[in-house]
Amino acid sequence: MSKYGWLITAAVIAFSNAATAQSTAFDDRWYITPMIGGLFSDSENLDTGAYGSLAIGKYVTPHIGVELEGGYGSLAVSDLPTDNGYDRFALGFNVMGFLTDDKSTIRPYLLVNGHGQSVSFLGENLSGLGLGAGGGLMAKLGRKWDARFDLRYNLDSLGGEGIVPSDTFYLWNAGIGVSYKFGNDPYDQDGDGVPDNQDNCPDTPPGVAVYSDGCPTDLDQDGVPDYLDKCPNTPKGTLVGPDGCELDSDHDGVPDSRDQCPNTPAGIPVNAVGCPLDSDGDGVPDYLDKCAGTPAGTQVNAEGCSMADRDGDGIPDELDKCPGTPPGIPVGPDGCPLDSDGDGIPDYLDECPKSPPGAKVLPNGCALTGDCRTPRPGEQVDENGCALEQSFVLRGVKFEFDSDRLTPAAREILNQVAETLKAYPNINVDLEGHTDNVGSDSYNLGLSERRAIAVKVYLSGRGIKENRMNPVGYGESRPIATNETEIGREENRRVELRVVEN
Template structure:
C-alpha cells in the first residue's frame, strides 16, 4: 500500500472515531503497554533491527483513543559498516480508531502517529519530526490485561546537516516498525455494575445490593446453604436440609411454602395453592378455593354454585349474567346470548316495548362478539366461533327466516358507514351459508349508523353500536 493510501485510511479512521463518540459508556481507564518488536527498511535489501517502546494512553470514546508513545530502534543498514546503523529515538502521539467496542475479545484498530525524533545516522545527530500510519489489534486476556500487536509505516523528515565532515542531505526516510506487547489498565473495572468486585462478564448476579459479601461468581454468600442469601437470612445457621421460609427460618408443617409463624391456615390439604397467609387461593373471590373451582375467573360479585361456576338457571349453557333469556324452555337450542328463536322471553332493553309477561316484543337478538377486522368486512377468528353456534341454532329452527343486520358507530360519513354495514351483513350470511344454512332463509341488511343503541360520544358506546343483529322475520 502506498503512503497516500495509508493517509486516506487514516482520514477514514477519524470519521469512524467521531461517529462512535455519542455513546455514553465505555472503558476510559488509563493503561500502560511495554512493547518489543522490530524495524525494517523500505528497500530492496533486508535491512532490519530491534525495537523497544512504552505506550501510555486511554480511550476517549467507545471507538477512539489517544496515546503517548516512546520507542527506540536500531536499524542495521546492509551496505554500511555496523557503526553507521540508523538509530532512532521517537516521542509521539498516537490516535487510534477501533472497529469494535471495548467489550469485544478482539479489537482491530487503525493508527495515526505524529512524533518528534532524534536520529543518529552516519555519525550525524539529526532531530526532526515524523508521521506514521498503521493498524493492529488488542486481544483481551483478563479484565485488566490485553495483548497488543501493531504495524506502522513511518516517514522521518530529515533536514540537511553536516557533522564530523559528513553531510546528510534533506531527505525522507521510510521505515516499517512492528511491535508486540501487553497492556495493563489502572483503576476499577467500569463494567462491574453492582460494584461487588466481580466484572459483569463473570457476574451471575449482576444486581447484588451494595456492600453484600459475594462469592467469586458475584452471587451473595449463603453459608448455611438453605437457598436464602446471608444478607436476607434471619436464621443464618439453619441445619442442612431443613425446610425454611423466605426469611431463612425453618418450619412449614403443612408444606404449603408458608412458615408456620405466618400461616393462618396451618392444615391446608397437600398440593393446594395458597396465598401469602397460607390459605387456599381464591383468585376470583367467589368463596370457592381455586383447587375446587371449575370456573376460577368468574366476574366479581356473581352468584356461583359449589363448583365455583356462575349459575345457569335454565340450564342452556349460558350463565345467568350473560343470558338475555334466563328462562328458556328446557332443551331449547339457543343463540350465544341464551335465547331460543321462538317460544322464549328476552329481557327488554331500555325503551323497548314489552308484552303482558314483560318480554321484549321485538324478536331481535344482538350477536355479541361478532366483530370484524378494522375498517373491513373480514370476520375475526372469535367471530367465526360465535357464528358456528349461530349456525347450529338456525339448523334447529329450519322453518324460520331471519334478517342479518349490520350496524356501525357514527365515525365516518353516513354513506361510507351504510356501505360498510351492508358488506359486513353479507359476510355474515356468506359464512353461515358455508356452515350449511340455506341462503334464502337469510336477508342481509345494512343500517349504517342510523340505529344506535348507545351514545356515540364514548368509546364504550361506539363499541356497543358496532354490532350484528339477528331478527326473526315474521
C-alpha cells in the first residue's frame, strides 16, 4: 500500500466510529494537552530531532474528538552543518477516533491531521500544506487528568524556488504528555467518586465522605449528615435539630425532652428543667422581677414587687402614676416628683426651681435669662441668693471614652438645649468643655476643646446659628468638685453653657 493509501485508510477507520456514536450524555469537556517528544525523518540516515506541541481539544461524541494543534520540531540533517538543520513549525487540525468510549480507563485512538507548515532549511523559508495520520492512547489519571502517547506519520508538501526544490517530505513524530480537562466530570458532577447513575445525592459538597450510594455519611443515623452534625454521637431515636443536636426549641440549653417550660424567651437563664430562674421564689421569674429578693410570702404584682408601695414614696402602687420615683424624693398626690415651677423638670433635678411661668428651660430647669440658679458651693451670689454667673452644667452630655464622639443620650439632651436656644434668639453663649485631672494638662486641654467643638457642631445641625456659639476648652483647670474621688471626677467631666453679654 502506498504512503498516501494507508493515510486514507486511517482516516476512514477514525471517522467510522462517529457513525456508531450514541447521542446520549458524554464527557464533552474542553482540554489542553502539552507534549514533548521526537521528530524522525523517513530516510536511510534516519535523521532525528526534538519536537514539542500544544493542543486544545474537545470531545464531540463518545468516540470522536477534535483538536487545534501547534507544534515545533528541529531535525538535525545528516551531512549538513548544524546551522542547516530542518526547523519545522506546523499548525493543524486533528480528528481523533477512539476505539473505546469515554468511560474507559485506557482509550486507544486513531488520528488524521491536516496542517500547514513553515520550514526553515538550507537558508530558505518554505511553506506548504500537509497531511498526517497515526494513533496513540489516553490513560485516565483522575477526573481531570489523562496521560497521552501519540505517534503519527506526516506528508509535508513544500514549495521552493531556490536550493530546496518543491517536494514532499516524509516525517514521523512521537510524543508523550498530559491532558487537563476543564470543568466537572459529567459522570460524577459532585466529584464524590460515585457515578451519577448510582448517586442518590448528586449535589454533595466537595470533600464530604459518602456511602456507596453517594449520600453523605450519617453514623448516628439521626437524619443529619456527619459533615453538618455538631453532635455526631446522638443516641438512636433522639429528636434532633438541623445541627444534629437534641432538639431544644427555645434554645435555653435544656433539651425538649426535659424542658418543662419549652417556650422560654431567648437568653433567659433557666434551671435544670428549663424554666426561668426565680431566685426569691415569689412566682415572678428573675427576668421579669423588678424587686429581686422579695421576702418569702410577700404578695407581689406582675413585676415581682410588693403590692403595697413599690417605690416607698407613701403613695400606694395602685394610685402611683410614677411608681419608680427614686427614694427620698418629695412627691405629689399622684406619686410623681414635685415640679414647683411647672417647667417639666422635677424639683430634685431643677437647678432653677422658680423659673418664670412659661419660660423655655434647659434640661437642668434653668431659663437662659431672668432666672435664679441655685449656687454651687463657693459660688458668688446676688442679693437674692442666686448664682451670679449665668453658667449651666449640661448634665448627661457625655462622650465616648477618650473621644469627642457624643453618646446617644447626650444627643437627646442637646436636642432640648437646641430648642431652648431657639427660644432666645438674641442670646449668645460660650460652650465650655472641662475634664478631670486624669492625663496630662495639654492632652486634657485639647480633649476639652474638641468636645466643646463637637457640641457646637451638633447644635448647629439642629438649627442654631454658629455665630451664636463660641466653643472653649478649659481642660482640668476649672474643677467644680474634688478629683480625689470617682464621683468628683465624674462631676468635673462636663460641658457648661455660659450666657455671654452682647
